[in-house]
Amino acid sequence: MGWDILLTFAAYLNHKMMETEVYTKLIEHGVRPSLQRIAILQYLLTHFNHPTVDDVYRALCTKIPTLSRTTVYNTLRLLADHHVAQMLTIDDHHLCYDGNVEPHVHFICKECGKVVDLFSEKAPSLRKPVVVDGNIIEEKQLFYRGICKECASKAKVNDNVQ
Amino acid sequence: MGWDILLTFAAYLNHKMMETEVYTKLIEHGVRPSLQRIAILQYLLTHFNHPTVDDVYRALCTKIPTLSRTTVYNTLRLLADHHVAQMLTIDDHHLCYDGNVEPHVHFICKECGKVVDLFSEKAPSLRKPVVVDGNIIEEKQLFYRGICKECASKAKVNDNVQ
DNA sequence: ATGGGTGCAAAGGATTTGCAACATT
DNA sequence: AATGTTGCAAATCCTTTGCACCCAT
Numbered sequence: 001m002g003w004d005i006l007l008t009f010a011a012y013l014n015h016k017m018m019e020t021e022v023y024t025k026l027i028e029h030g031v032r033p034s035l036q037r038i039a040i041l042q043y044l045l046t047h048f049n050h051p052t053v054d055d056v057y058r059a060l061c062t063k064i065p066t067l068s069r070t071t072v073y074n075t076l077r078l079l080a081d082h083h084v085a086q087m088l089t090i091d092d093h094h095l096c097y098d099g100n101v102e103p104h105v106h107f108i109c110k111e112c113g114k115v116v117d118l119f120s121e122k123a124p125s126l127r128k129p130v131v132v133d134g135n136i137i138e139e140k141q142l143f144y145r146g147i148c149k150e151c152a153s154k155a156k157v158n159d160n161v162q
Numbered sequence: 163m164g165w166d167i168l169l170t171f172a173a174y175l176n177h178k179m180m181e182t183e184v185y186t187k188l189i190e191h192g193v194r195p196s197l198q199r200i201a202i203l204q205y206l207l208t209h210f211n212h213p214t215v216d217d218v219y220r221a222l223c224t225k226i227p228t229l230s231r232t233t234v235y236n237t238l239r240l241l242a243d244h245h246v247a248q249m250l251t252i253d254d255h256h257l258c259y260d261g262n263v264e265p266h267v268h269f270i271c272k273e274c275g276k277v278v279d280l281f282s283e284k285a286p287s288l289r290k291p292v293v294v295d296g297n298i299i300e301e302k303q304l305f306y307r308g309i310c311k312e313c314a315s316k317a318k319v320n321d322n323v324q
Numbered sequence: 325a326t327g328g329g330t331g332c333a334a335a336g337g338a339t340t341t342g343c344a345a346c347a348t349t
Numbered sequence: 350a351a352t353g354t355t356g357c358a359a360a361t362c363c364t365t366t367g368c369a370c371c372c373a374t
Contacts (some may be wrong), residue, residue: 034347034354053338068356073339087254092364093338095254107297118294124304132280134311135269141305142286149296191335196329196372255339255363262366307359 021045029082038110039064040075044085044099050106050115052096090115103140109148116148173322191244201226202237206247206261212268212277214258252277252305271310278310 022042039060044051051059076097079085080128085096086098090108096115098106103123107116124140131137184204189197201222208212219234238259241247248260252270258277262267267287269278286302293299316324 011279029241032348032353036355066356067241069338070340070357071355074355089251089254091247092237092249092251092257095338107294107299109297110300116295116297118297121294129308132269133282134314135271135278135280135306136309136314137269137306138308139306140271141307143303143305144294144297144299145303146291149297152298194328198330230332230366231363232332236330257363273349 007057012088018081025084028083031078031082036064036067036071037075037078039067041079041084041099044079044097048098048100049115050088050096050098052094056097084140086141088115088141090145105142105144107146107148109151110145111147111151114148118144171173180288182250187246191246193240193244193246198229200236202234203246203261205239206259210260210262210279212250212258212260214256214296218259220266224293234323249279250303252307256272267304267306269306269310273313276310279289280306287305 011025020038020042020089022038022045023033026037026041031037040056043056043059049055049061053069053072053076056076057067057069060072061067067095076085076087080087080097083101086101086105087095088098089095090106094108094113095113100117103125105121105123107117107118108114109116121142121144123142126137126140129136167190182200182204184207188199188203191216191259193199202218202284205218205221209221211217215231215234215238218238219229219231222234223229228245238247238249242249246261248263249257251257252258252268255277256270256275256277265287267280267283267285269280270276271278276287283304283306285304287301288299291298291300
């Protein structure tokens, strides 16, 4: 197979990629699309389990063998800055990201550290920045903390055993 | 000056300390009071600028020369666990504490990292745990992010200069 | 004498930085 | 050519851990 065939194939893939939803989303938010950025946002938009930087890295490094953690850090921060993703820091030692930028409540379990979306709860929404006491508010986030369903039932079982 | 005098003096100080508000507060929340714990909570209750672990350490290590960071970490975590203080992790690299456990909204400036209380905003309150979708919710926290008054006016000045 | 509290030093982890190579325009 | 992007390696910073000492009951 010659170089010309490879080039044609690459051009075809490139063209296909530009048709994707993720590509468009990046462009719309002013982020230059690159292979890595597309892959990372793609991952965020298909995994709603609030992945950490390392989760994203480990999931993608097999598909993009040259991927580095630095790039994942940079890209996720970039996406958050451009409001394509949300950065969640509910707990120390639990920095994670969420591709869903629609307002919704996050719940973190003190026991297992899991982050859960609570769509049933009323979340503060903010379409455009507002000013409060002179401060420009761009984002609102509501967090709940407690014990999740699974951990609560586990604790109950343990109580009975004791 | 003999040992008996020193002992009497120590006993007097001890007695005085037990009369303090901070001492009572610790007892009420099931935390055994120690010199370090009293000092740390005292600091939290008189400094409303959302100090980090290091802020607390640096402020107190001159007064208690033997104080270690480990103790400050342990104590602040202990206070948060016993709901004598709030642990705030609004941003990665910005873990701080708040001695005010009454519900109020926190605002963090993306520019300078400062944390400000917004008492004018309606904050979610939670007197006792509630159950949502099987999860036990013990705390609710509402965070805002954006640009603070000072940074916003600085940015405006720079715009004019350019 | 037993358990809890403290503090040092070391280990551990997560994130950032500097820099060189690379891709894209 | 110029600018932006990537990725390695090293550095940095924050936090935890292990252990020994100390105090109080």
